[in-house]
Amino acid sequence: MSDAPTDRGAASAGNRIDTEDRLLEVRSVSKRFPGVLALDRVDLVLHPGEVLAVIGENGAGKSTLMKILAGVQPADTGELLVDGQPVQIDGVEEALAAGIALIHQELNLADNLDIAANIFLGREPRRGPAGVLIDHARTHGQSRRFLDMVGLAIDPATIVSELTIGRQQMVEIAKALSVDARVLIMDEPTSSLSQSEAESLFEVIGQLRDAGKSIVYITHRLSEVIRLADRVTVLRDGANAGELDRQEITHDAMVQLMVGRDIEQLQRDADRQLGEVVLEASGLRSPAFPDHRLDFSVRAGEIVGLAGLVGAGRTELLQTLFGITPALDGQLKIGEIPLLPQDPRQAIRAGLALVPEDRKQQGLVIEMTVRENMSLPSLKRDARSGFLNRGREKEIGDRMIERLRVKTPGPEQVVRYLSGGNQQKVVLGKWLAMEPRVLLMDEPTRGIDVGAKQEIYALMDELAARGVAILFVSSEMEEVLRMSDRAVVMHEGRIAGELDREVLSGGEGEEAVMRLATGAAG
Incomplete structure (x- = not known):
């Protein structure tokens, strides 16, 4: 950039x-x-x-x-x-x-109402005796004017839940303009x-x-x-x-x-030696894209970026690998062991870990403490005769807080009150305590600040140097080009091609990724 x-x-x-x-x-x-x-x-x-x-x-x-x-x-x-x-x-x-009008990051619309009703909610034009009836004709007519102002050519009678997030955001802007913000x-x-x-x-x-x-x-x-x-x-x-x-x-x-x-910008170790293949898919077919079979591999110590446009199937692939949406068929080997995980428990036992895209909903129990979250995957392993090992929980929490430099008053801090970057470190910490062989990461730096991003990048590089295989999804082109030893590019549920480090680090890396991601490369 x-x-x-x-x-x-x-x-x-x-x-x-x-x-x-x-x-x-x-x-x-x-x-x-x-x-x-x-x-x-x-x-x-x-x-x-x-x-x-x-x-x-x-x-x-x-x-x-x-x-x-x-x-x-x-x-x-x-x-x-x-x-x-x-x-x-x-x-x-x-x-x-x-x-002054605020357009929230998490959109504030009534999904079950139409566009016009949302734009004028609580301020509806009225008609009839004493203005007791909503004038729907005026509401829709005036809504069209504000929709035109944001370039949204759509029927104001459309129910908001039928709109894409992008169009819902335009409705929010139109709503702000309707109050003369x-x-x-x-x-x-x-x-x-x-x-x-x-x-x-x-x-x-x-x-x-x-x-x-x-x-x-x-x-x-x-x-x-x-x-x-x-x-x-x-x-x-x-x-x-x-x-x-x-x-x-x-x-x-x-x-x-x-x-x-x-x-300091992270300096990748170009001479890092890669190990044996630890994750290998052959003819893998996921429920999201049943017409396509996927073949790819990741080696120990390798960072592979999964690139592609929204809807390409990258998140769905990670969920299939982790057993959230089990594969329909095909083969998957983790190390030398053939396994198609039918649930996350099987994937974890085989040495896989997943950092999900939505950390608050899928990666954390938001009302639990840092200590409790970090010890969740390890509870069964560390239990004593079926009872929780509080001492081991505390040891894991203290160690990961120090290792990942989590900014928190202590391990008993409720995760809800941490910043996005520190919440992401807690998600990482709970998996690192399990010492995974393969780390799956879905948008690992989404919504975190530039300083925390650098720390996540450094951690990924450190884990790779220790032999962990990393497969990560990112919608940030700069992140894919910078962090990947190799990029696997997806298009509409299939693998469109792969790009090595030499191509990614060259001047035409971004163009090469986009040609594959858009299907322009054939």
């Missing part, structure tokens, strides 16, 4: 922004939770027709600040100004009245979008900016910041860490402000 600012096409703002005109201003806002100073005298300025990226590591205070602006949480101290005038925002209604806060808006849906969102952001709307854009994806942002505000440990104007926005500059230091 280039560090230089790039032509943003539809999202380009030129030099229209009047930096003297302040639409929204945050002055010395602080917020304290029990035992934590979440925001410490934070300042922020937003101009009309501007995309302002707010970035920082997990726990930096981004979400807290946005919730204060959107009326979800009150500030303890400080001042908010709109058009230079102080405003008191004590709830969501006050924020909307001030022209001048400030749209977007929290990790592309986290669940395909590449084409993300491109559509970027076009809409450019159009909104050209129409004078202001966007506060929160993301961990620094490439999106480089593409979209007119200015960047960086938070670190709840305080302002610095600002970058358009011409100053580079990957390195953002990272240095976020973490307060230069981050």
Whole structure:
């Protein structure tokens, strides 16, 4: 990824922004939770027709600040100004009245209602005596106007549950425009979008900016910041860490402000010796794509990236290998042992471990402690006469917290209260305690900050050096190119091809992956 600012096409703002005109201003806002100073005298300025990226590591205070602006949480101290005038925002209604709307990362729509009902929920146009009846004709007619503004050519009578996540997000934006919001806060808006849906969102952001709307854009994806942002505000440990104007926005500059230091880029050991094949599939057929048979292998000490577009079948393949959705037929060898796991228990016994895509729902028991989560796969192995071995549990928790540098008050901390990066380390820790032969990882760095990403990368390299075979799925091209000794590229449920390290590290690695992923390579 280039560090230089790039032509943003539809999202380009030129030099229209009047930096003297302040639409929204945050002055010395602080917020304290029990035992934590979440925001410490934070300042922020937003101009009309501007995309302002707010970035920082997990726990930096981004979400807290946005919730204060959107009326979800009150500030303890400080001042908010709109058009230079102080405003008191004590709830969501006050924020909307001030022209500020938050588009949540986890979309906030009623799935069982149609688009028009969602856009005007609680504000429906009325008709009849005393306005007791909803005017559905007006509701649908006005909805079309706001849908047109976000480029969504769809019947407002469509039920929201029938829409893709990308289209649901456009409905959220249309809903914000329907209340005449001048400030749209977007929290990790592309986290669940395909590449084409993300491109559509970027076009809409450019159009909104050209129409004078202001966007506060929160993301961990620094490439999106480089593409979209007119200015960047960086938070670190709840305080302002610095600002970058358009011409100053580079990957390195953002990272240095976020973490307060230069981050060493992981240097892969190109001469690392690979061992024997420890995972080998022949004619493997998964329930998700029964018409395709898969052949591939992973060697001890090898990191293999599973690349492909959304829906290519990568997650489904990992779930089949781990026995969540057992293979229909075919052969799978783990080491020298033939085994088609019928459930995760069989896979674990054979030496497989899975770090799932959704760590909160599938990888952790969110209300249990760090110690309890890390010891879950080891309970039967470490039990004494059928009873839990609390001493062994504590030993595992302490050891993995230290090894993985988990930021937590201690092993008895409930996992819910950890940052995303530290939650991911807990997921990894529970499997490392089992000393797996094969580690399956599905989007291992999704939703975690740049510092935690580097630690995950270093851990993957360390495990490979110890002989663990790693098969990982990633939708981040840079991650696939950087971490893979070899890439297996999938397209519509089949393996479209493989690329070795030499190709991946060359100048045309990304193009080679995309040709296979899109089916263009035949």
